[in-house]
Amino acid sequence: QVQLVESGGGLVQAGGSLRLSCAASGPTFRTYAMGWFRQAPGREREFVAAISWSGGNSIAYADSVKGRFTISRDNAKNTAYLQMNSLRPEDTAVYYCAADRLGSGVQRETAYDYWGQGTQVTVSS
Numbered sequence: 783q784v785q786l787v788e789s790g791g792g793l794v795q796a797g798g799s800l801r802l803s804c805a806a807s808g809p810t811f812r813t814y815a816m817g818w819f820r821q822a823p824g825r826e827r828e829f830v831a832a833i834s835w836s837g838g839n840s841i842a843y844a845d846s847v848k849g850r851f852t853i854s855r856d857n858a859k860n861t862a863y864l865q866m867n868s869l870r871p872e873d874t875a876v877y878y879c880a881a882d883r884l885g886s887g888v889q890r891e892t893a894y895d896y897w898g899q900g901t902q903v904t905v906s907s
Contacts, residue, residue: 784896786879790814791901794869798905802864804879804898812857815840815887817894818864820875820903827878827891831864834884842889847873869905877898 790802804816817832831853834840841853852865862879880894 783813784811784881784902786881786896786898788879788898791877791903792835793904793906795905796870796905798869799865799867800869800903801901802866802877802879802901804862804864806860806862806881808860811860811881813883813885815882815885816853816855816862817880817882817887817889818853818862818877819880819891820873820877820902822872822875825875829889829891830877831887832882832887833862834887841886842887844889864904869903871905871907873903874905875903877903 785807787805813835815834818828818830821827824906831843831855850868855862878900879898881896882894
């Protein structure tokens with residue numbers, strides 16, 4: 783069983799930055815792909831970014847965040863990150879991190895086995 787705890791959310795003005803962290807329990811973190819998803823009020827949860835177990839070239843982003851968000855991981859710290867720059871009001875949502883045991887890092891929500899509780903990000907205009 784893997785437990786995921788997100789942190790780093792908050793209120794920021796448009797154009798600002800936040801860095802979300804996802805701390806994972808368990809010794810097998812390094813074998814899992816990690817993903818970030820978000821859910822805005824009244825909308826379905828959507829993919830934001832994913833990174834495979836090996837990191838590096840196996841990274842994917844939603845078109846809406848490309849060039850503004852960066853996903854990374856530190857396997858020594860059992861932590862995944864989402865650096866969010868140039869934030870916009872439409873980025874306002876609850877952000878969730880998720881772990882995929884297969885390690886491939888896909889955009890499909892159903893591929894993920896473990897989920898955090900989420901952290902609120904609010905971007906004011």
